[in-house]
Amino acid sequence: xxxxxxxxxxxxPIVQAGMSWASSNPALPAAVSNAGGLGxxxxxxxxxxxxxxxxxxxxxxxxxxxxxxxxxxxxxxxEILDIVIDEKAPxxxxxxxxxxxxxxxFHAAGIKCIHVVASETHALKALEAGVDAIVAVGGEAGGHxxxxxxxxxxxxxxxxxxxxxxxxxxxxxxxxxxxxxxxLALGADAAQLGTxxxxxxxxxxxxxxxxxxxxxxxxxxxLVGRGMSPxxxxxxxxxxxxxxxxxxxxxxxxxxxxxxxxxLKLAALDGDVANGKIEAGQSAGxxxxxxxxxxxxxxxxxEYRSAxxxxxxxxxxxxxxxxxxxQGVL
Numbered sequence: 355x356x357x358x359x360x361x362x363x364x365x366x367p368i369v370q371a372g373m374s375w376a377s378s379n380p381a382l383p384a385a386v387s388n389a390g391g392l393g394x395x396x397x398x399x400x401x402x403x404x405x406x407x408x409x410x411x412x413x414x415x416x417x418x419x420x421x422x423x424x425x426x427x428x429x430x431x432x433e434i435l436d437i438v439i440d441e442k443a444p445x446x447x448x449x450x451x452x453x454x455x456x457x458x459x460f461h462a463a464g465i466k467c468i469h470v471v472a473s474e475t476h477a478l479k480a481l482e483a484g485v486d487a488i489v490a491v492g493g494e495a496g497g498h499x500x501x502x503x504x505x506x507x508x509x510x511x512x513x514x515x516x517x518x519x520x521x522x523x524x525x526x527x528x529x530x531x532x533x534x535x536x537x538l539a540l541g542a543d544a545a546q547l548g549t550x551x552x553x554x555x556x557x558x559x560x561x562x563x564x565x566x567x568x569x570x571x572x573x574x575x576x577l578v579g580r581g582m583s584p585x586x587x588x589x590x591x592x593x594x595x596x597x598x599x600x601x602x603x604x605x606x607x608x609x610x611x612x613x614x615x616x617x618l619k620l621a622a623l624d625g626d627v628a629n630g631k632i633e634a635g636q637s638a639g640x641x642x643x644x645x646x647x648x649x650x651x652x653x654x655x656x657e658y659r660s661a662x663x664x665x666x667x668x669x670x671x672x673x674x675x676x677x678x679x680x681q682g683v684l
Contacts, residue, residue: 357521358543361486362445362466363419365390366655367538369489369523370647371548372423372447373497373633374398375559375622380408382556382647384415389651392544394421394447397434399619405434409441419444421468426451439463450498453483468523472500477513477520487521488513489546494527496549496575496586496635503577507540514541529637531657535665547654549635554647560625564644566590566632572639578631579613581606588632592616 358367368391370383377383378400383393395412397405412420422443424434427450435456438446446460449470460467461484469480470489477488490513492506493499500509506526514522524537525546534545551557553567566588575586576593580600587593596612604612621630645653 356538356543358487358523361521362392364392366651366658367544368392368534368651368654369421369525369544369546370394370551371525371546372396372398372421372449373548373552373557374425374618376552376557377423378408379556379558380412380415382551382554382558383420384412385554385556385647386551386651387416387418387420389648390418390655391651392419392421392445393647394423396423397438398423398425398428400434402430402433402437406437406441409437409443413441413443421445421447423447423449425449426455435460439465447489453480453485457484470525472498472509473502473504474509474512474516478517481517481520487523487543489523489525490542491546492524492526494586494636495525496552496638497633498583499526499577499586499635501580501584506537510537510540510542526635527637529640531654531659532661533637534654534658535661539665547637549637550641550650550654551647552634553638553641553644554650555644556647559622560627562625562627563621563630563632566627567634567638568641568644570634570638570641572636574639575634575636579609582610582613585631585633586635588627588634588638590630590632591628592631 370386370393372394374396377396383395386393422438445466447468453469466486468487469485471477472491480488490510492509493503510524522542523544523546524542528545528547529550537545553564570588576589577584577586578593578596616631618631620626621632
């Protein structure tokens with residue numbers, strides 16, 4: 355156990371990212387929570403009553419801790435936040451906004467608060483405000499990575515050094531247990547996986563979307579929307595149109611028009627993977643199957659333990675080598 359598992363009551367340092375459409379259903383977070391990770395219901399695209407119904411179904415499907423993700427910029431965010439309190443969800447994961455808007459009343463309601471950040475500066479501000487933990491998302495991540503594209507490797511280490519007392523969850527570029535072990539070695543307390551859980555049977559996106567994620571290589575994503583609100587996605591016809599306009603020097607309004615002509619919904623719900631925004635991270639290139647989310651969580655735990663055992667074996671080997679070297683010198 356560590357600070358993350360003790361504070362949030364879960365068995366393993368694994369967080370399933372809140373992903374609009376993909377985890378906007380109770381089945382995916384319930385499977386992850388029941389397997390010992392922290393499942394996250396994504397409120398982003400949901401109407402209030404649909405969200406309430408999904409939240410109640412999730413509570414009925416698991417007796418383990420779970421979280422709800424609320425993007426603070428979304429229309430009707432206040433009503434969604436009210437429902438989280440009304441329904442007594444145990445954990446809030448807030449993103450794309452500041453924590454001062456909600457923190458006091460959620461803590462008063464006994465709800466733990468995790469805040470998603472994409473920079474060291476925002477991490478320190480959120481911690482100063484009093485959040486219970488932060489998710490630091492690096493440049494490899496799908497969806498909305500940091501505009502400056504600092505990698506997870508560097509961002510997580512910087513925050514761990516700047517705020518060693520904070521509970522830190524690392525996100526971006528993680529698809530297996532070795533990646534989880536790497537994040538904990540950097541100083542994180544848990545790892546958040548999004549793209550890997552998107553490619554599961556319970557994720558509620560179109561099969562064509564999942565197929566594109568599974569078939570992608572590590573270099574098959576594109577960063578679209580620099581100077582606006584950039585997204586990382588699987589490269590397709592839409593991203594090509596946008597990047598061609600960007601390379602040709604199109605002004606910001608022209609680029610905004612192209613950007614607004616596509617949506618995540620178009621790919622995730624309608625299955626138009628040529629023209630929709632197939633949000634996914636570089637870790638898509640490490641994914642080649644479509645397991646159940648519970649099965650995947652168990653596999654991640656086994657891989658994580660295997661990575662730790664390998665590192666322990668290297669440590670023993672290094673110590674033995676050092677001892678032999680010293681004997682030769684002495």
